């Protein structure tokens with residue numbers, strides 16, 4: 550193809566390539582280049598380079614939601630034995646916080662109708678915190694009978710999503726949870742809280758920040774020890790994440806009270822996770838293989854994959870205690886049982902590398 554035939558965008562790309570240095574400068578060359586600059590821009594870029602990772606935590610908690618959020622929307626209902634093996638394998642891989650099921654109405658979430666059997670048959674391990682979703686007093690009583698010592702309550706920052714997902718207004722949900730949290734704490738349980746639809750709602754589209762702050766503060770006032778901010782339909786972008794976190798921290802919530810919960814519907818989950826880490830957040834929700842989605846959030850797809858998050862953390866030198874290379878085998882096995890390949894990019898790459906070198910996953 551002659552120069553005149555080159556499509557415009559290709560010309561731009563090739564020009565950019567010819568103007569770029571043949572090799573990226575080394576760290577010290579880069580520093581020299583910035584140091585030689587005389588404009589304020591040079592010194593501000595030097596500040597940015599030296600500070601952009603300053604707030605990264607050294608350690609984070611992965612809060613695994615695969616057995617609950619991951620499986621709740623699957624048409625294929627996995628046998629109890631498979632769910633138990635999945636949870637055990639995740640714990641073997643180093644997961645120390647895990648949501649194992651939901652004590653919700655099985656007519657609403659048929660895939661988790663076996664909640665009592667899963668929770669009672671599971672062998673609990675020292676040092677692992679097992680939790681389950683609870684929507685009301687009936688759910689709390691079931692969780693108590695099943696021997697749970699931690700539960701998670703959940704509601705949205707959007708009125709319509711609350712009506713569709715838990716059949717209650719925002720006001721009524723808070724009233725219900727006031728009783729649930731009080732009673733759970735009296736029974737010696739820890740209570741986590743979810744605020745979903747923080748970045749957008751499948752029914753209302755935009756969700757005003759004021760709603761997010763209102764529901765978040767109300768749940769913290771009820772006594773939840775940690776609040777997970779859910780991007781239920783995966784629409785959030787990094788600037789929004791920074792804005793929401795800045796708002797809530799400014800409104801009096803502490804770093805220790807906040808966790809992030811991203812869905813990767815539009816491919817922004819890892820970018821959002823990176824920004825949350827840079828802002829000092831230390832609890833990341835994720836789901837094995839990228840399983841997940843809320844049946845009452847049309848169009849929502851999987852959570853950010855645990856193995857993709859652990860790869861990101863390992864690469865940035867942040868400890869999670871999870872052994873990355875034990876995860877793909879679990880993902881592949883659960884995918885096979887569900888009859889599909891799970892979306893995790895790390896697992897795809899790992900499986901490809903194994904196939905190339907002829908070793909089993």
Ligand code: HMG
Nearest residue numbers: 652653654657684687688703714715716743745779781843
């Ligand atoms: P309802 O129909 O309004 O409940 O549902 P009700 O109080 O009127 O009772 C109706 C029937 O349900 C009764 O049975 C109750 O006993 C029974 P009947 O007399 O007709 O035989 N019932 C229950 N059964 C078992 N367990 C219970 C329970 N409660 C009532 N706990 C309810 C209200 C909240 C129960 C229902 O709407 C429900 O189960 N919703 C859950 C939906 C759900 O789990 N959605 C997915 C959650 S994921 C999410 O929200 C987002 C998140 O992942 C974060 C993110 O991704 O962003 C957390």
Ligand code: MG
Nearest residue numbers: 618841842852
């Ligand atoms: Mg979720």
